Amino acid sequence: MSRKPLIGIMVNKRSKRKRTLRLYHQYKENTPVQLFSFTPKDINWKTKRIQGGCYINGKWETKTFRFPRAVYNRCYQRKGNTIKRLEKYIGKNKCFNTITFFNxxxxxxxxxxxxxxxxxPKTWFYKRKRFKKLLESRKHLILKPSYGFLGRRVYLVDTNSPNEPYKIYQDTLKRPKYSCQDSASFYKKIDELVGSKKFIIQELINxxxxxxxxxxxxxxxxxxxxxxxxxxxxxxxxxxxxxxxxxxxxxxxxxxxxxxxxxxxxxxxxxxxxxxxxxxxxxxxxxxxxxxxxxxxxxxxxxxxxxxxxxxxxxxKLQKNLYNKGNVSFSCNDLVYKRPVQFAYFLAAAAAQKKR
Known part of the structure; x- marks a missing residue:
């Protein structure tokens, strides 16, 4: 390819554009691409232009870009509506990580x-009657949201203790988050925790x-x-x-x-x-x-x-800060950031070859 293909990294907030791009820009090395970052709100669908940011001679600048050849999605989202809309202009399968918030x-x-x-692990879709029946036979279960994030609201339910018949733990087993003496108050608390959200039930793995x-x-x-x-x-x-x-x-x-x-x-x-x-x-x-x-x-x-x-x-959507904790250095750490850029280049190069 005679010109370096333009690759976009889409993030959900403008405040993340600079620091996200910095990580990938420093690792692009021998991959011949132009990188910029943007948010869905930066896209002007009428003019087919994007107001994003990039590094020029090591300095951060904001400018207007044409639509890129490929897009790396770093937004945390359940539906890929923006990605699907972009692909109408840049071509199908030129945006990867269509969905990043897995059900x-x-x-x-x-x-x-x-x-x-x-x-x-054995898993069931949460329904109150199903949960009650499973708990009667298994005594311990994990209850978590279908759309979970960072381990939040992952509950361990224990009905195997004679002193506290119904216990609900959150994160730690040091002490229960909620304790109930009778089934009525216990299932009322479960209803409150689940609310209108969709949850799954998992067997507890020892x-x-x-x-x-x-x-x-x-x-x-x-x-x-x-x-x-x-x-x-x-x-x-x-x-x-x-x-x-x-x-x-x-x-x-x-x-x-x-x-x-x-x-x-x-x-x-x-x-x-x-x-x-x-x-x-x-x-x-x-x-x-x-x-x-x-x-x-x-x-x-x-x-x-x-x-x-x-x-x-x-x-x-991966927590890549896990690879930058303190003084820990993991093997292939550079590839964590190189490979998305390399794959985006692969998609852009494939698109260019089809046009020839």
Missing amino acids: KWVVYKILSKSELNTYL TTRAAGRITDVRMLLQKNQNGKWNVTNGISRIAQKDYYVTNCSHRICEADEILQTLASNNKERTALYEEMRNTSLIAGELLEKHLGLLGEIGIDMVIDENRKIKIIEVNG
Whole structure:
């Protein structure tokens, strides 16, 4: 391509344009692209121009841009209406991460109908009668929003204690958030917590622990310069003491480090990592087939007490600040930011070749 293709990074707020672009601009290196950032509100549909920002000779400037050749969506959204509208002008499948706010129930249904079914915790769509029936037989359940974010409003329900028959925990097991002595007040509280939102019910997975703490592994799956899925790296989040969610992390480390602790030997450690890697690649293909063009996803996994891998959650918009915590340096850290730019260039180059 004689001219560097224009690549847009779409964020949800103008205050995020500068710092988001800075991260990707410093890693674009040998990828011959022009990068700029913008928000949906910056688009002028009548003139087909975008008021965005870019770095010119290391300085931030705002200016008017033509529509880009490809778009990397960094907005957190349930529907890709802006992306779909942009593609009418720049071409289909030129904007990736169409949807970044995944519906957990939809993701579960997609994966449960595949070979990955055995990797999933048993999950049900929340209905009051169903929840009550399940709780009578299982005693412990996880209740979480279909559209969750950062582990918020993830409840662990326990009805197995004789002194406090009905307990609802949030984040930590140190003490229940709510305690009820009778079923009527308990289900009234559950109704209040759920409200009009859509929730899912999950079986409680008894996981292996590191020094008594819950830990998970997030596999970062990204498209490369050839448009193919790759596992960029795996990191592990170790929960705070007595916490059952890892979003409140005590420490973040390489997945390999935590697998050395959880596995009985090096052979098992290598086997677990390879299984996580292969499972992630299959999940990426399946989800893209149903949800639209994706460029990166994070797949959170745990190892249960039977040494089996379970997929706890799939994330469409990644917290990339996880890779910049304190003095921790993760392997392939630069690829976390390089690969989206490389994949955008791949899409732009493919579009240019079609026009010839």
